[in-house]
Amino acid sequence: MNLHDRFTPGPEFGETLRAGARRAHETGEVDAASLEALRRSGLLGMMVHEDHGGWGYDAAAANAAIETVAADNPSIAIMLYLHCAVAVRIEQYGTETQKKHWLPRIARRGELVASAWSEPGSTADKRSLSTTAQRDTAGGWEIKGGKTFSTSATVADFFIVLVQLPPTTGTAHATGPTYGGSDQALFLVEAATPGVEVPPDALDMAGMRGSGTGMVQFRDVTVGEDNLLCSGSATPEAIQLPHRLGLTLGAVSVGLAQAAHETALAHARDRDLFDEPRFQRQLASTEIAVRSARAAVRDLTTGPAQDRVLRAYCVKVFASTTGETVCGTVRGLLGSAGYLHAHEINRISQDAEAVTHMGPPTHLCLDLIAGRLAPATGPDR
Numbered sequence: 001m002n003l004h005d006r007f008t009p010g011p012e013f014g015e016t017l018r019a020g021a022r023r024a025h026e027t028g029e030v031d032a033a034s035l036e037a038l039r040r041s042g043l044l045g046m047m048v049h050e051d052h053g054g055w056g057y058d059a060a061a062a063n064a065a066i067e068t069v070a071a072d073n074p075s076i077a078i079m080l081y082l083h084c085a086v087a088v089r090i091e092q093y094g095t096e097t098q099k100k101h102w103l104p105r106i107a108r109r110g111e112l113v114a115s116a117w118s119e120p121g122s123t124a125d126k127r128s129l130s131t132t133a134q135r136d137t138a139g140g141w142e143i144k145g146g147k148t149f150s151t152s153a154t155v156a157d158f159f160i161v162l163v164q165l166p167p168t169t170g171t172a173h174a175t176g177p178t179y180g181g182s183d184q185a186l187f188l189v190e191a192a193t194p195g196v197e198v199p200p201d202a203l204d205m206a207g208m209r210g211s212g213t214g215m216v217q218f219r220d221v222t223v224g225e226d227n228l229l230c231s232g233s234a235t236p237e238a239i240q241l242p243h244r245l246g247l248t249l250g251a252v253s254v255g256l257a258q259a260a261h262e263t264a265l266a267h268a269r270d271r272d273l274f275d276e277p278r279f280q281r282q283l284a285s286t287e288i289a290v291r292s293a294r295a296a297v298r299d300l301t302t303g304p305a306q307d308r309v310l311r312a313y314c315v316k317v318f319a320s321t322t323g324e325t326v327c328g329t330v331r332g333l334l335g336s337a338g339y340l341h342a343h344e345i346n347r348i349s350q351d352a353e354a355v356t357h358m359g360p361p362t363h364l365c366l367d368l369i370a371g372r373l374a375p376a377t378g379p380d381r
């Protein structure tokens with residue numbers, strides 16, 4: 001599967017995204033034109049099987065598409081990445097009824113899904129959440145709690161919600177570093193369900209300001225058994241699925257690094273600096289960095305599958321660190337010209353830093369990598 005098998009955007013797609021990225025960085029809101037372009041592009045269904053109206057892209061093609069979008073509009077790229085990560089979870093863990101219900105909506109109607117996992121006060125490993133799901137008397141579930149830092153929250157059509165289940169005897173608790181747990185479950189919940197409340201304003205973040213990253217309250221939300229995507233040991237497995245497939249936020253960092261590098265090239269062109277040895281060396285170093293990070297992302301989807309999760313954590317750290325390093329080098333190269341508030345490099349740098357904080361953030365990746373290097377690995381790792 002190649003990137004351009006189905007994704008053939010005209011130049012106006014990139015122009016819309018680039019203009020939208022600039023607007024959104026100022027307003028702190030999702031750029032309507034960029035979101036509309038994303039919905040119309042078909043990219044939201046790129047990882048949905050063709051039987052359900054999607055393109056059937058694998059992780060390699062999806063990473064390439066996400067990198068392309070990120071070079072123009074990183075906020076839209078993280079919305080797309082997180083959306084695809086849910087699409088593949090529905091493909092893998094959904095019942096036939098759930099697949100028929102949710103997948104054509106995202107593939108054919110351009111509906112957008114957001115992940116509501118993080119909570120005020122919860123740690124990056126998503127252990128011990130306060131949001132709970134309890135069985136109700138009608139055989140469904142009642143979800144209660146509050147989420148934060150949910151990308152796309154302000155514009156999402158539905159959510160994948162990570163909840164804590166009531167304690168049961170005999171539930172195995174992993175002892176090593178984990179990402180989610182087998183005492184948790186994932187639910188698919190319509191944004192329009194009574195009791196789901198999303199403040200209209202996104203969080204006032206330093207970067208990724210056009211990603212609609214915000215809060216979601218679940219006030220005694222009643223859903224049916226059909227809304228339960230997975231529970232028990234399938235929950236940490238489902239959380240890990242994008243990493244098992246090789247779908248990575250590192251692709252966003254590569255797009256960001258490319259955008260920063262191109263900013264430096266444009267500066268060198270405008271000021272006729274290509275003959276300056278200092279510029280030559282710095283441009284060469286950012287070229288090497290971008291190519292290395294891109295190669296690492298590509299390598300993730302090739303080679304043996306059995307150590308792909310470990311490699312995915314390594315690539316997330318390497319690509320996001322590279323994104324920040326390239327931005328730092330380019331800022332140094334631009335000097336005071338790049339210190340002006342309106343200069344693109346400031347937005348790109350803030351966006352690049354955001355990726356390091358996104359799940360799993362660097363400190364958790366390091367713990368998960370170390371845990372996998374240890375001789376005995378637990379079920380949730």
Ligand SMILES: Cc1cc2nc3c(=O)[nH]c(=O)nc-3n(C[C@H](O)[C@H](O)[C@H](O)COP(=O)(O)OP(=O)(O)OC[C@H]3O[C@@H](n4cnc5c(N)ncnc54)[C@H](O)[C@@H]3O)c2cc1C
Binds near residue numbers: 082
């Ligand atoms: C732009 C953006 C988009 C996001 N989108 C989503 C989303 O769509 N859905 C969602 O659910 N969440 C989302 N998040 C939240 C993200 O997934 C993080 O998990 C969440 O913010 C909590 O991580 P944390 O590192 O801040 O928290 P903590 O784990 O509490 O860590 C806080 C700080 O403590 C330090 N620390 C903690 N443990 C260690 C350790 N073992 N070693 C060293 N240092 C440590 C680190 O410096 C860390 O920065 C998003 C965040 C951002 C910034």
